[in-house]
């Protein structure tokens with residue numbers, strides 16, 4: 001298996017040493033990892049969610065030299081999208097030879113769904129719809145990306161008794177997202193780290209995966225979103241099982257921006 005989403009300490013919100021990440025990945029038997037450090041232009045209150053990519057690519061080369069015979073080390077970026085920074089983000093993505101581009105929404109209309117304030121005064125349906133609408137708009141505008149990050153980002157800090165993102169509550173929007181991704185030959189990641197402090201069997205709705213598969217969706221990857229080595233590949237066994245239940249036979253990782261299929 002490949003863990004397609006993790007952050008080294010080049011990202012300001014991560015403390016993970018890249019060597020420790022590679023050593024951990026080898027120890028637990030992963031075939032490869034993608035280092036998706038952050039590119040978030042105009043992140044409210046935090047200008048520095050930007051990585052020095054010259055330094056980043058030197059790090060990747062060093063890691064490949066050290067671990068390349070035991071682990072595939074993929075260069076990647078997690079691009080945080082807001083409508084007014086799409087062109088700049090696109091330019092940066094095109095400047096560097098990434099293996100993989102993960103497109104995520106972290107900010108919705110200037111508000112951060114990671115903060116509890118995003119949910120106050122909004123019903124669960126309103127708050128989650130806002131997030132999914134932002135994703136739908138982003139994938140219509142961004143040309144150069146491979147997969148969409150964490151569809152369920154909103155559940156991490158949502159203040160509702162039942163946080164689960166359910167297909168049946170947002171079937172119109174989710175169908176629009178799935179169809180757009182399938183039409184464009186793209187997919188989405190199953191962000192296992194979202195369920196780090198939860199019980200995924202209780203809080204992940206299998207119908208999301210089943211519906212995506214039913215519409216013809218094939219591209220799906222697993223990403224832990226680890227910011228610490230102990231979170232690498234978290235819940236992968238559970239979600240691999242769930243993917244098989246939903247009818248998937250493969251996950252995918254990206255090399256040189258092309259999908260490579262890995263048997264589940």
Ligand SMILES: [Zn+2]
Pocket residue numbers: 078104106149150
């Ligand atoms: Zn993210």
Ligand SMILES: [Zn+2]
Pocket residue numbers: 005006007036078225
């Ligand atoms: Zn991330």
